[in-house]
Amino acid sequence: MQLIQNISDELILYGIKPSYHRIKIYEYIVNNNIHPTVDTIFKTLSNEIPTLSKTTVYNTLKLFEEQKLIKSVNIEENEIRYDARKNIHGHFKCERCGKIYDFDYNYNDLKYKGLEHFIFNKTDIMIKGICKLCASEN
Amino acid sequence: MQLIQNISDELILYGIKPSYHRIKIYEYIVNNNIHPTVDTIFKTLSNEIPTLSKTTVYNTLKLFEEQKLIKSVNIEENEIRYDARKNIHGHFKCERCGKIYDFDYNYNDLKYKGLEHFIFNKTDIMIKGICKLCASEN
């Protein structure tokens, strides 16, 4: 299947050996752009792969992030979410419905003061508030 | 004492009844601008207040944040840190030494796309990388 082939190639490109589980987990994150939690990934894929272990999901996501294939999103207080989008973007969390939105911003205009000679590995803008939909439901 | 008086007044200003524990906890956060964790606050203040309970620290910090007196900083994966600075600023975490730095940025120039009619309650820029000091130690 073409899609699987692409997923597999992308794993290899990032230095990850494409095992069946790894392909399935990455495929899920790419196709479901919902910043899933470990638990969501585990529960959904368990239907397809009954023997799947949660530890495997944890290990795989950690490997993916180390290899810069995906990014963790730390916008929740209690659990980590994952994001496969490669372009620079920020995250908005609605405090009413809980949904997490991606948004673009003009990162080239950002000027940091006091971080000269600091090495940047990861940047994220996190906003919390009420989303448009929830705000219109008052 | 003048300082205590100010702390107490500030709590009242934010709708918080200034009990002894609350004054001590807020005083600690203000005087130690190190984005302390619950555990750090608890252990340090325990020396002065031997009967202090960790639950009280949790409850108090939650109350402070609800009343917008302080902000939680979600830059660590596993634990929450707290910040009493009121001005807008971002956070940089050094992945080598673990230190968290505040930095200023030109937030007036930031333009978000796709968040029209969203209500913002809290904004933070999180950067991870290697700080100047650690970078020079290679």
Place this chain on the structure above:
DNA sequence: TGCATAATTGTAATGATTATAAAATAAAAA
């Protein structure tokens, strides 16, 4: 003083994540 409310405490529960060691699978060598 006595009562009502708020604040604090100690302990147990929750739940995400990690550690660990065994089992299964894949890859390589003979």
Place this chain on the structure above:
DNA sequence: TTTTTATTTTATAATCATTACAATTATGCA
């Protein structure tokens, strides 16, 4: 194909921050 080795996956237990809860203590007011 067999044997050996390395890698991947699994299951279980441990860790640790946070929360729930009920009891206790302190505070404010009639």
